[in-house]
Amino acid sequence: xxxxxxxxxxxxxxxxxxxxxxxxxxxxxxxxxxxxxxxxxxxxxxxxxxxxxxxxxxxxxxxxxxxxxxxxxxxxxxxxxxxxxxxxxxxxxxxxxxxxxxxxxxxxxxxxxxxxxxxxxxxxxxxxxxxxxxxxxxxxxxxxxxxxxxxxxxxxxxxxxxxxxxxxxxxxxxxxxxxxxxxxxxxxxxxxxxxxxxxxxxxxxxxxxxxxxxxxxxxxxxxxxxxxxxxxxxxxxxxxxxxxxxxxxxxxxxxxxxxxxxxxxxxxxxxxxxxxxxxxxxxxxxxxxxxxxxxxxxxxxxxxxxxxxxxxxxxxxxxxxxxxxxxxxxxxxxxxxxxxxxxxx
Ligand code: NAD
Ligand code: UDP
Numbered sequence: 001x002x003x004x005x006x007x008x009x010x011x012x013x014x015x016x017x018x019x020x021x022x023x024x025x026x027x028x029x030x031x032x033x034x035x036x037x038x039x040x041x042x043x044x045x046x047x048x049x050x051x052x053x054x055x056x057x058x059x060x061x062x063x064x065x066x067x068x069x070x071x072x073x074x075x076x077x078x079x080x081x082x083x084x085x086x087x088x089x090x091x092x093x094x095x096x097x098x099x100x101x102x103x104x105x106x107x108x109x110x111x112x113x114x115x116x117x118x119x120x121x122x123x124x125x126x127x128x129x130x131x132x133x134x135x136x137x138x139x140x141x142x143x144x145x146x147x148x149x150x151x152x153x154x155x156x157x158x159x160x161x162x163x164x165x166x167x168x169x170x171x172x173x174x175x176x177x178x179x180x181x182x183x184x185x186x187x188x189x190x191x192x193x194x195x196x197x198x199x200x201x202x203x204x205x206x207x208x209x210x211x212x213x214x215x216x217x218x219x220x221x222x223x224x225x226x227x228x229x230x231x232x233x234x235x236x237x238x239x240x241x242x243x244x245x246x247x248x249x250x251x252x253x254x255x256x257x258x259x260x261x262x263x264x265x266x267x268x269x270x271x272x273x274x275x276x277x278x279x280x281x282x283x284x285x286x287x288x289x290x291x292x293x294x295x296x297x298x299x300x301x302x303x304x305x306x307x308x309x310x311x312x313x314x315x316x317x318x319x320x321x322x323x324x325x326x327x328x329x330x331x332x333x334x335x336x337x338x339x340x341x342x343x344x345x
Pocket of ligand 1: 122
């Protein structure tokens with residue numbers, strides 16, 4: 001079965017492509033490398049020993065994207081492509097709406113035109129907005145606190161409308177909690193541009209000596225140690241959730257949303273301790289003001305994914321930290337491969 005993977009060169013995309021290839025799927029990847037590097041695609045091949053078709057295309061380029069549907073017998077789509085930096089989305093809302101929403105509209109229009117109606121979409125726990133209680137269930141009220149989150153919310157609603165208009169569509173909207181870690185091979189992982197915004201890549205770079213100390217945003221939250229609680233999930237567990245979701249959309253029609261999380265929350269300080277243990281490195285930190293827009297506690301109730309997708313996360317924070325550290329220490333500068341210096345004799 002041929003699966004189109006948009007954003008397949010990115011963090012979650014690369015890990016999912018590995019799982020898809022290992023499970024015997026044929027894949028076609030589309031990415032514009034706006035937040036990824038071609039080297040990531042080579043690494044997918046290195047891990048799996050398998051090849052795939054790749055198009056260096058922007059989803060906003062309808063003509064180019066249409067060629068992908070014309071040249072390949074696409075049966076289903078996993079749609080990762082999107083911009084994801086919360087702070088940047090506040091500065092550049094039009095860029096975010098254009099890229100994430102228009103990109104998805106063009107993709108869905110082409111899917112409709114070519115009769116491809118099976119979709120797995122990367123949504124986010126951010127669609128729950130300012131959550132009032134935990135664990136979070138899929139039927140909790142949805143809202144947005146920034147343009148990135150709003151783009152995910154709007155796309156979810158667009159997709160639900162498509163499902164209402166045409167009952168042949170079959171869509172899994174996957175609401176990820178906090179993906180971290182890396183493939184155990186140490187060959188693929190998260191490779192943020194510049195200074196990381198998210199906790200785990202920041203901690204990794206402190207451990208590697210690239211950044212001086214972690215700034216912990218707030219120690220006065222109503223949690224066990226005052227620092228924020230999140231549901232961290234190993235990216236390989238998350239990738240496997242996509243295979244289960246794909247199997248589901250191949251079997252049944254309708255649009256449904258699923259939480260992909262572990263169901264367990266950890267504080268920032270617990271993550272720092274776990275990473276120190278896994279890496280053998282000390283992580284210096286200091287407390288600073290709360291980050292604007294942050295919530296205190298966020299973790300999933302993953303029961304629906306267990307019941308309906310037969311999926312549950314199996315890896316704990318030890319594996320998440322060990323694998324994140326292996327990736328960081330083997331690839332100090334991510335996928336940046338040093339240019340070969342010509343040798344003159
Ligand atoms: P990522 O930035 O590593 O991957 C996204 C990929 O999409 C990149 O390779 C980028 O180059 C590509 N892309 C972006 N816009 C494109 C366009 N217009 N045309 C073609 N390619 C384009 O991000 P990720 O962490 O792998 O996230 C994947 C998806 O999951 C995103 O939609 C993101 O919003 C969502 N998500 C991520 C997280 C997280 O913490 N990583 C959490 C919740 C949801
Ligand atoms: N965090 C922190 N320092 C950082 C980055 C994050 O203290 O440099 C905290 C943040 O306040 C939150 C948790 O770590 O409580 C996870 O943050 P991240 O940005 O990774 O995920 P999100 O807040 O989007 O769930």
